[in-house]
Amino acid sequence: MELKMISTFFGKQFVRGITTTACACGKRNFKKFPIYNKRGTRDFKARQAKNPNPEVPIHTYGTRPIGYKAGSAFVPIPELIPEIIVPDLTGFKLKPYVSYRVQDIVQPPLTPEELFGAVYVKKIADDFKAGKLDSDNQPLEPSPEERLTAEEAKKKVLAIRSDIV
Structure with a gap:
């Protein structure tokens, strides 16, 4: 703890301050202040690299070692x-x-309109625009979707809906 005296317009004032910085290039009580790998001053790290202090362990952050040290x-x-x-x-x-x-x-439950729109509408519209319908409005070249039965079409639409969700 240090005590400073400051001169101001109102006279002299005493200000008490506490410093928490380490002095003497990182020399500390190692049991009280643990210094793990990245902490400490540059001088402290340089000394640890040259001559490691055994009281300061190398912190592994919870990882297990994958070998051992033989000499250096x-x-x-x-x-x-x-x-x-x-x-x-x-x-x-x-x-x-x-x-x-x-x-x-x-x-909501699948309605017949949704089933028809999901499976058949695109092909029917394309056939109508291209003029590929006969006199009964049946396709001249039916697609695999148009050959489906009602149960097969419902299974296909339910699979598509489950993929979207």
Whole structure:
């Protein structure tokens, strides 16, 4: 703690201040002030690089060592190096986890108009514009969608709706 005297317009005032900076190039009580890898002054880091102080451990931030130090050289052990194995998820049917906090998505039931619009309208409009309809307004070249039965078309639209959501 230091005590300073300041002269002002109103006279002399005493100001008490507390300094929290370290003095003497980082010489500290190492048990009271832990200095991990990036902390400390440049001079302290330079001294630690040349002649490490055993009272100041090298902080590993929770990682496990992958080898040992033999003299000044580090010897890695291949069995200690973690190997991350990631499975191939192409064609995986399950969807990612969804939290219970997500609001429910409510879809109205599928109407016949929506089914007709999703499966048949585009092809019928294209055939009409190109003049590819016969006298009964049936397509001259029916597409695979036009050959579907009612149940197959409904399954297809429900699959499309579930992919969108």
